[in-house]
Amino acid sequence: MKDHIQIEELYAARALGGLDPEDAAELERAVSEHGDECPECSRLRDEYAEVGGLLAFALDPADVPDGMDDRILGRARLERRSLRMPRRVAAALAAAALLGAGVVGGYLLAPRTVPGLSDAAAYLSQPGARIASLEGTGSGRLVMAYRPGRQDAYLIGSSLSPAPEGKVYELWLIEDEQASPAAVFTPEGDLVVVPVPSDPSTADQAAVTLEQVPGAEQPTTAPIYAAPITSS
Numbered sequence: 001m002k003d004h005i006q007i008e009e010l011y012a013a014r015a016l017g018g019l020d021p022e023d024a025a026e027l028e029r030a031v032s033e034h035g036d037e038c039p040e041c042s043r044l045r046d047e048y049a050e051v052g053g054l055l056a057f058a059l060d061p062a063d064v065p066d067g068m069d070d071r072i073l074g075r076a077r078l079e080r081r082s083l084r085m086p087r088r089v090a091a092a093l094a095a096a097a098l099l100g101a102g103v104v105g106g107y108l109l110a111p112r113t114v115p116g117l118s119d120a121a122a123y124l125s126q127p128g129a130r131i132a133s134l135e136g137t138g139s140g141r142l143v144m145a146y147r148p149g150r151q152d153a154y155l156i157g158s159s160l161s162p163a164p165e166g167k168v169y170e171l172w173l174i175e176d177e178q179a180s181p182a183a184v185f186t187p188e189g190d191l192v193v194v195p196v197p198s199d200p201s202t203a204d205q206a207a208v209t210l211e212q213v214p215g216a217e218q219p220t221t222a223p224i225y226a227a228p229i230t231s232s
Contacts, residue, residue, distance in 0.1 A: 004034075006026075007034070008130070116195060117193050119154075126147065134207075134227040137224050144156075149201065150199055152196065153198065154194065156193050157192045162187060166212060168184045168210070168214065169187070173198060174204055175204050180203075181216070181217065182206075205227065205228055208224055
């Protein structure tokens with residue numbers, strides 16, 4: 001089984017302008033070892049190619065405070081020997097950018113107002129963190145952050161529609177066509193962070209349905225979001 005953790009970190013850093021020539025050569029070498037037909041390498045390349053653009057629109061334009069340019073230059077002089085962005089930080093920022101401007105902007109402006117968002121950001125900064133982007137007929141964006149082998153994960157959503165009265169969103173982890181309930185939640189506000197006390201990498205797929213409160217033992221409706229899960 002091919003390891004894509006290093007490749008993902010390097011693509012993330014490249015998306016944020018954090019690759020020096022040595023790292024760029026390392027990325028090219030790692031991708032070539034997997035071959036031109038590797039679907040996971042292609043997916044990572046395409047997804048992280050969008051990150052820079054998403055970050056550019058993460059916040060509305062704002063006036064620069066007086067003296068900021070001097071402070072930035074002063075700090076740059078102090079840190080000129082360590083300007084390279086750590087790969088794990090780049091990976092965390094890039095993964096957050098995949099959620100869209102709402103999540104990034106909300107986190108930067110008011111990180112303490114969304115329960116669990118700071119914990120999710122710290123979780124994403126750890127080695128081996130992966131992102132599954134759930135897609136379907138539901139509104140907004142929904143992704144799951146997980147680390148293979150760990151019994152914890154995070155479901156992070158932006159601009160999800162409120163659950164209809166008497167309903168909840170329910171996350172399912174599906175292995176060999178057998179669905180296991182993993183978490184229930186009701187979005188409130190623009191951002192939602194849902195802790196998931198399971199290891200998603202043991203499943204083949206993640207899916208979200210709308211179920212009657214307080215949730216179901218098995219799905220009773222078609223998924224409105226779904227994504228394949230990979231462990232490599």
